[in-house]
Amino acid sequence: MGNVFLNTMARFVVLVLLLVSVLSVYSAGAQSPEEMQQIQQAQQAAAEQKVDVSRYIQSESRFKRSSSGGTESIRSGSSTGAGGLRPFGANLFDGSFEAERSDGLNPTYRVAPGDKISVQLWGTVELAEVLTVDNQGNIFIPQIGPVPVIDVPATEVNRVVKAKIRSVYTNNVNAYVNLLTATPVSVFVAGPVIRPGQYAGLPTDSILYFLKRAGGVDPIRGSYRRITVLRNNNAVQEYDLYKFMREGRLPSFSFKDGDVILVGEQGPMVTVEGAARYPFRFELTEQRSKGSDLTYFSRPLAKTSHVAITGNRPDGPVSVYVPIAEFENFDIYDGDVVLFNDDLQPQVISVKISGSYIGPSFYTVKKDARLLDLLPYIEVDAEHADIDSIYIKRESVKERQRELLDESLRRLERSVFTAPASSDGEARIRAQEAELVMRFVERARQVEPLGKVVLSEQGKIANIRLEQGDEIVIPLKTDLVQVSGEVLMPQAVVYNPKARLTDYVAWAGGYSERADDERIAVIHANGLTTFFETDESSHWFSSTTQVKIQPGDQIMVLPRVDTKLIQSIKDITQIIYQVALAANVALDSN
Template identity: 60%
Template sequence: MLNCNPFINISSKLLCKVSIFSLLLLTTTANAAFEPSTVDTQVNTADIIPQIESVKPSPDVGSYQTQTRKGVLLPGEVPVSELLPPSGEDNPPPYGANLFAGGYESERVDGLNDNYLIAAGDKINIWIWGAVSYADLATVDNQGNIFIPEIGPINVLNVPASDVNKLVSLKIKEIYTNNVEVYVNLLSATPVSVYLSGAIIRPGQYAGMASDSILYFLKRAGGIDSDRGSYRSIQVIRNNKVVQDIDLYSFIKTGQLPTITFKDKDVILVKPQKSAVNVSGGVKNPFRFELLNKQTSGAELAQYALPLTKVSHVGVYGNRPSGPFSVYLAYEDFLKFEIQDGDSLVFNDDSHAQVIDVQVSGSYLGPSYFAVKKSTRLHDLLNYIPINPELTDYKSIYILRKSVVERQKQILNDSLDRLERSVFTAPAASDGEASIRTQEAALVMQFVEKARKVQPLGKVIVSDQGVTANILLEKGDQIVIPHYTDLINIGGEVLFPQAVVFNPDAKIDDYVAWAGGFTERAEDERISIVRANGQVIFDSNAKIQRGDQILVLPKADTKIIQAIKDITQIIYQIAVAANVAIN
């Protein structure tokens, strides 16, 4: 038996006049509010919303602490196995791979800068005037010296170019103490030839300046091989001895890069990649990270991966000597966990918020957004929303809910899909009938295209005759408290859609007449009335109330379109879901 009484105190006289067809259409809105699991009590709205002077601060409205769980999945929660990348998916790029993305290897430098360190083979101009005159172009020998007659050798190896004039001048003036002026200048820097070997893209011999950085030479060789090369162990070898061991992670994180003056026949050796782990999920750096040792703590890795603040859990999976391994840890426990070579990590936001945001619109005073507990019901929030009773229709509250919008849109799309199938699969017994079906299909497609653009409102009807259902609020709900109005809006298939002042003695036909009367396409026998509380009824004899919207729907021509029943149903669905009428 059909239940026409969703409210405890509502009169059955009004709702039972609504046709069975319209009640089925209202399922997407009204039923969302009146499910047994969401309605526990109904009280008079006048008892819920206080006067302005009675408003008190709410202990239940604001920010609340979230609860944390350690490795326990709640019912319906996604297990870590579903967060893992598909089997066979390529490894993420190594941390630091973008170091070699630029084109700086094509930038030419001559080494003539203040920070350049003098190396063997460099040429230095020397001018002496005054008591002694001398001018020469000296070459730095293999021992790092330049030779000046009467002065002797002066060692300038690894002296910055900005200091060479001061150093040579002091040495000369130790011999010529009076009336001697000296000017020394680095004329040219000597190129060096450096070998690159190991796990790089193009090993071989490359020319550069002695002051060039190790990044320059690595880039000239195509960069480090992503699958084989190490970013944490790059050696500079001179005369078969390691003179520098470089960890590029230090440069990436802090910008610190050792200063090296290269010499001819130096070797840059990229060592094989060390132990590595793959990182994905909620991190700023989703890369493959090398470990200095075969295992490290989660805290050390987190310093490079930089998890997002919302991360609450970390899934770790891989292989251990005992076989496949997988664990799902709270982030605090992960920081102490030992990860090993070959592990893959998924950083996940698995905390369920205990606070939701709710918006209020319409006629009210105070803030429009509230952060409330997840278990908050409508009455709990209404108790702390001040209003002006003379301007507010507080007996017609309704809710706009995102989940209902999605449900209504899906129902509408399903109906349109069925309509399309029925039109395109309709049989034709003759060529004339086939021609008619073709024209009919074109008309239907125009209607479907327009109907798919309609956006449902997602209304949840919670009030009627001053009684409001105490439903559980959802994240993103918009509580609408209508303004008190004396206007009646008439729209749809009327000649002059407009707003008319409410007249208690007027009927629907009177309001339609004031709007210019029906159009030729109007369905004058079934007119929808949208109440201020969001409820939609189809009853031409219903009494008009303040704030109502009269919506005259179009009718489809039964002589032209065979699928008139389906189209009429969709027209009514759109009227209920979006409060609009389309042709």
């Protein structure tokens, strides 16, 4: 029956692994034929061990296929070049601002045939009409005649039309003229964009609107710095989107029917990594540029001290490491990878003070400082601070305690799930045991170690070297003894120099039904945890006859492990003690 149970468990594990594999595939989304081919190539390459498999792997497809078969602009976070970094400015086209554009007219707009102009007259003559600019560039006002308005700036329309009206009606006629709407125009978008073609818009729409309609600049081939508006085959406006991204400068321009927006081919590219606010691929305006041109857009962090530059030159590959100040005048070329690095080690560390103290709670000391170098500068009230019981909470110790606890929990899990079963009844017992153990493991993993470093013993303090982030704890003197864990009434009891350990337990209501009344943990004020054995036959535990309870101690009665967990009782007991030592918590196994 044991073999049947093991075979059943093996089949269950295989099914779980298959299910995880299927879910991982579907969680990434449907695979296109191109992506499936990439995966097959990667598997073949891994088998041959001839190439780097990682070059076949991408975080997601370069283009997101739409239901109509077209492509949408590249999404944020997609891999679009060396190192998976997007070009600086690519996120300009991630939004949907083209659907939220305004119909307002900018001041530089010039009137064109088809525009609507509102004319209102009152006084001797009354008129309220919306007039359309005809093909000859005029609006016709009754009793006044045609008024030429073609190519008149939007801000001058009112003045030009009112001047014509007053040339006919010199007295007692007031006029108000306003340009209402502009005639839609058709603009061509060409060059390396996602969807080149012809797009309709208003003359006052920005160049970003038309580029967005075309899917945005192609991040692999297109330039964000060399965009030209052509009119009758002549360049009439130049755009550098880097100036808009960095400085907010976007020239105003009025488009006309038949204009062409031409996106240039991508220029030299440099990849920025490391300690920079903008880790992107940046386009240069020249084949050779200075480092200062790059730092202006990439904005290295204040802590950056050095720059690593790798790339190729006509005479071969280069790899240099220079201080940030020298990089400002360093020549960078197309294809370079620039890594901003913080290579200066701090010469000071910060230490926190907690507990009973007077004055600041943070101190900055030299990185090689020791505890006794700092203690003379910490002011305390001698009547309230227990300076003989100082201890430290240290992050590195906390992490190590967490690692040891996780290792013990993994060992416990392995012992439970690999335990043999010789009969159906024993298999059911093992299943129940596994369920209980898993609940215990889940609770144990939620325990947060304290990372205590015990320093004091019999009034002497170890002069250890301090570390960044250390918390020096100065306990508060107290006349109380805390009793916790598996007692009926966990509480604080007034210290009695004549009382024994068992007396304090009795004052807390005695042991609970789940208490391990043979072993008790005492957590001293200096952070040291001692386990005491009530049975005189103990080997490594101290006897309760040797216990000397002091004010500020915490008596912790640990839980008893249910004896029905035959296979794992030893491991669970060890973990309970480990948790009590690392986190001062009495973890129950039930």
